[in-house]
Amino acid sequence: MHSFDPVNFRGQFAFFQHNPGWVYLDNAATMHKPNVVxxxxxxxxxxxxxxxxxxxxxxxxxxxxxxxxxxxxxxxxxxxxxxxxxxxxxxxxxxxxxxxxxxxxxxxxxxxxxxxxxxxxxxxxxxxxxxxxxxxxxxxxxxxxxxxxxxxxxxxxxxxxxxxxxxxxxxxxxxxxxxxxxxxxxxxxxxxxxxxxxxxxxxxxxxxxxxxxxxxxxxxxxxxxxxxxxxxxxxxxxxxxxxxxxxxxxxxxxxxxxxxxxxxxxxxxxxxxxxxxxxxxxxxxxxxxxxxSINNEQMKSYKSMLLKQFFAGLNKIDGLDILSSPVHNAGIVALNVQGEHPADVAELLNQQTVAVRGGQHCAMPFFSLLGLAGAVRFSFAPYNTEADVATSLHALTQAVEILTA
Structure with a gap:
C-alpha cells in the first residue's frame, strides 16, 4: 500500500490538466475519474x-x-x-x-x-x-x-x-x-x-x-x-x-x-x-x-485538514448560516448567505470558476423542516488542495459582498 501524496494523487486525474482554472467542490454530486478507470x-x-x-x-x-x-x-x-x-x-x-x-x-x-x-x-x-x-x-x-x-x-x-x-x-x-x-x-x-x-x-x-x-x-x-x-x-x-x-x-x-x-x-x-x-x-x-493501493487513513486525514481550514475561513466571513457541523463530518459543508437564495450564491461562485451545488440536494423534506429554500453545498475530495480552499473562501467572500452591498 502506498502512502498518500496529494500532489501525485491529483496528477492521476486528467480533468485537472484540462481544466486548471476550476476549483471543483461538487464531489458529493459526482467525482472525477482517475486515468486508470x-x-x-x-x-x-x-x-x-x-x-x-x-x-x-x-x-x-x-x-x-x-x-x-x-x-x-x-x-x-x-x-x-x-x-x-x-x-x-x-x-x-x-x-x-x-x-x-x-x-x-x-x-x-x-x-x-x-x-x-x-x-x-x-x-x-x-x-x-x-x-x-x-x-x-x-x-x-x-x-x-x-x-x-x-x-x-x-x-x-x-x-x-x-x-x-x-x-x-x-x-x-x-x-x-x-x-x-x-x-x-x-x-x-x-x-x-x-x-x-x-x-x-x-x-x-x-x-x-x-x-x-x-x-x-x-x-x-x-x-x-x-x-x-x-x-x-x-x-x-x-x-x-x-x-x-x-x-x-x-x-x-x-x-x-x-x-x-x-x-x-x-x-x-x-x-x-x-x-x-x-x-x-x-x-x-x-x-x-x-x-x-492507497492509504485510506492518510487520505481521510488530508481531507479532514482541508475541511478544518475551510471551517476556520468560514468563521471569518460575516452573514453566513452554516448548517453542517465540523465534528464527525466526511467533507461536506452546507451553508447559506443570510437572506439570499442559494442559487444566487452558487451562480456567483460559478462566475469565479468555483463549482458547488446550490439547491435542496434531493432532500426536500429536510429543508421543509428547516423552512429553507435549500443551501449551498461545498464537498471536498482528496484531489482538492489548500489553494482550492483559499480560492473558494475568497470567492464566497466576494459573493457575500456583492449580495449584501
Whole structure:
C-alpha cells in the first residue's frame, strides 16, 4: 500500500490538466475519474467489446471473464463473503428501488412498518412511499436533534414499534454528518429488522467492511467512488437477496420461460435482467483496485485538514448560516448567505470558476423542516488542495459582498 501524496494523487486525474482554472467542490454530486478507470474502460471497448454470458465465441468469453472478475474485485473491496452478493445495477437509486419493490412482495405486508430518518436522500424516501402507500405499509421517520443529527433516543423509541425494515444513510449527502452506523445496525437487528444502508456518500469516505458492519443490504453508486456513471452496487447477504422479488424481468435473470410461467435464475443473475453495463463494471473495479493501493487513513486525514481550514475561513466571513457541523463530518459543508437564495450564491461562485451545488440536494423534506429554500453545498475530495480552499473562501467572500452591498 502506498502512502498518500496529494500532489501525485491529483496528477492521476486528467480533468485537472484540462481544466486548471476550476476549483471543483461538487464531489458529493459526482467525482472525477482517475486515468486508470478511463483506460480500463477504453481498453474494453477498443480491444474486447462483446456481450457477456451468452456468446459462444472467444470474444464473449473474454468479456464475461472481465465482467465477472470485476464482480470478484468489488466483492473483495467491501469484504463480501461471496461474489454472488454483489448485484450490479445503475446506481444507489436503482438498488434502493429494487429493495423497496422486492421486499413488499415477500417480507412486508399491510400494517408492517418501515423506518427511515429525516436526513434521507429522495432515493431512500420515494421508493418506500410508492410501495408503502400501495400495500398499506406504515413509513415512520426518525426526527433530528437541534444540530441536525439523527435523534438516537427517538430512533430507539421507534424501534420499539418493531419495524420490519430500517433504512438510513451512512453519511448525509447534504450536511456530511457521519451516522453511527455500527450502533444503528446493531440496534435495528436486535429489534428484528432487516437493515438497509444507503452508502452513496459513505463508500468513498470509510473503508467499508460489510462483514464487520453487518447490514443486510449496503448500496452505492460508482460515480461517487471515482468510477463511471450508470453503474452501482447492491450488496446483500445471500439470504436477504433471496427475499427480493426481481424488479425487472427478461434476459439472463431466468432459468426457464414458457407462456404459463417462468423460473428465476440463481444469484446474482436473478437480479440482473438484460445486458449489464459491462464497461462500467470494469471501470468501477479499476477504481476499487486503485483505491486499495492507497492509504485510506492518510487520505481521510488530508481531507479532514482541508475541511478544518475551510471551517476556520468560514468563521471569518460575516452573514453566513452554516448548517453542517465540523465534528464527525466526511467533507461536506452546507451553508447559506443570510437572506439570499442559494442559487444566487452558487451562480456567483460559478462566475469565479468555483463549482458547488446550490439547491435542496434531493432532500426536500429536510429543508421543509428547516423552512429553507435549500443551501449551498461545498464537498471536498482528496484531489482538492489548500489553494482550492483559499480560492473558494475568497470567492464566497466576494459573493457575500456583492449580495449584501
Amino acid at each position: 478511463v483506460d480500463a474502460m477504453a481498453m474494453f471497448y477498443q480491444r474486447h467489446n462483446s456481450n457477456v454470458h451468452r456468446g459462444a465465441h472467444t470474444l464473449s468469453q473474454h468479456a464475461t471473464r472481465a465482467f465477472e472478475q470485476a464482480r470478484d474485485d468489488i466483492a473483495a473491496f467491501i469484504n463480501a463473503s461471496a461474489r454472488e452478493q454483489i448485484i450490479f445495477c445503475s446506481g444507489a437509486t436503482a438498488a434502493l428501488n429494487q429493495i423497496a419493490f422486492g421486499l413488499m412482495h415477500t417480507v412486508l405486508k399491510a400494517g408492517d412498518r418501515v423506518l427511515i430518518t429525516a436526513l434521507e436522500h429522495h432515493a431512500n424516501i420515494v421508493p418506500w412511499q410508492i410501495h408503502c402507500s400501495k400495500y398499506g405499509v406504515i413509513l415512520d421517520i426518525v426526527p433530528l436533534t437541534a444540530d441536525y443529527k439523527v435523534d438516537q433516543q427517538a430512533f430507539t423509541e421507534l424501534l420499539a414499534l418493531k419495524p420490519k425494515v430500517v433504512s438510513f444513510s451512512h453519511i448525509s449527502n447534504v450536511l456530511g454528518h457521519i451516522q453511527p452506523v455500527t450502533q444503528m445496525v446493531s440496534q435495528a437487528k436486535a429489534a428484528g429488522a432487516l437493515t438497509v444502508i444507503d452508502g452513496a456518500q459513505g463508500i468513498v469516505h470509510d473503508k467499508v467492511d460489510v462483514q464487520s458492519l453487518d447490514p443486510d443490504f449496503y448500496v452505492w453508486s460508482g460515480h461517487k467512488l471515482y468510477g463511471p456513471t450508470g453503474i452501482g452496487v447492491l450488496y446483500g447477504k445471500t439470504a436477504a437477496l433471496e427475499l427480493l422479488t426481481p424488479l425487472f424481468g427478461g434476459g439472463e435473470m431466468i432459468s426457464e420461460v414458457n407462456f404459463s410461467h417462468s423460473l428465476f435464475n440463481i444469484l446474482p443473475f436473478r437480479l440482473e435482467a438484460g445486458t449489464p453495463d459491462i464497461a462500467g463494471a470494469i471501470g468501477l473495479a479499476a477504481a476499487c483496485n486503485w483505491l486499495q
